[in-house]
Structures are given as structure tokens and as C-alpha cells.
Amino acid sequence: MLAAGAASARVGGLPPGVAPPVRPVKGQLLHLRGPADAPLATRTIRGLDVYLVPRADGRIVVGATVEELGEDTRVTAGGVFELLRAAWELLPGIGELQLVETVAGLRPGSPDNAPLLGRSAAEGLLLATGHYRNGILLTPVTADALAATLTGGSPDEIAAFAPTRFAVAAAAAGASR
């Protein structure tokens, strides 16, 4: 099973043409903290450019940037500024909260930003990568579907996410030239 997140394309030892077309997509997010007994928000708030997720301990998570910068995992002033500006427009009271943590990570993005799930072109190698912005959300369905595939099944719910779809598309594009 190859499930190395944003590094999936760089894992060594794969036969030619099997490395999945996965790229790193940088995301920055912030943790703000206010009083747990008087929370500023009690529900997730979604804006166009930002979301705010309240936690039980009084924290509010503000996420997330989407940046095509390769392997860069620096937290930047510009990223923090954009998140705070967009969050403040939604909920001006955040200006009073404490900025307690900044995070930068890499999402695994595929050419269509949908996951690559199931059998690869290499005999016996399954892929579970390319989940982009939804890898946490999709963990249960991914685990169930890959467990079924490992035991010989072909689950319908991942048929559209076959890792081989990009090779098929590339071959079709080559034939039409």
C-alpha cells in the first residue's frame, strides 16, 4: 500500500510509470484562544476564503490557505495576514483573541484533486493518496474501501477514483495528437 501523502510521488523503488501524480499543496492555519466559558462561536462558520471551527477548550481554528509552492512549509506573514483578515471580516471579535499557534502542512493533490484509491498499474500495489483537502473527512470510507480491495473486492464507491485513470487520460491525449 502506498499512502505517503504529499510525498507519494517521491517514494523510491517503484517501477517506471507507477509513481502517482501527486503534488504538495501548502496549507496554513491558525489557532486562536478565547475564554472557554464565553465562546465567541459555538458553530463552524464558513466564509468564501476561510473557515472558523470552535473547539471545546475555547480555541478557534482558522483555516486554511491553499498555496501551490511545492515543498514549502514555512508559516508566512502573508498567510497569517490573509487568514486573520478573512476571519475578522466574518467575526470581528476575533481581534480580541490570543494567537496561540500557527501551522503549515502539505496536502496531497492529484491532477483533478480527487483521490487515487485502489489497484495501481503495479501488480499487488494499492494506492490510497491524493485526498487533497479532505483526507481527514475521507479516512473511514478510504479505510473500508481499501480493506475490501485488499481482500479481493472491487468496491463501487471507489471505482471513479482508480489510480490508473490518469494513465488512460494521457494515452488518449497522445492518440489524438
Ligand SMILES: Cc1cc2nc3c(=O)[nH]c(=O)nc-3n(C[C@H](O)[C@H](O)[C@H](O)COP(=O)(O)OP(=O)(O)OC[C@H]3O[C@@H](n4cnc5c(N)ncnc54)[C@H](O)[C@@H]3O)c2cc1C
Ligand atoms: C492546513 C491544512 C488543513 C487541513 N484541513 C483539513 C480538514 O479540515 N479536513 C480534512 O478532511 N482534511 C484536511 N486537510 C487535508 C488532510 O490533512 C490531508 O488530506 C490528509 O492528511 C492526507 O492524508 P494522508 O494519510 O494521505 O497523508 P498524510 O497525513 O500526509 O500522511 C502521510 C504519511 O506518510 C508518511 N511518509 C511520507 N513519505 C514516506 C516514506 N517514503 N516512507 C514511509 N512513510 C512516509 C508521512 O510521514 C506521513 O505520516 C488539511 C490539510 C492542511 C495542510
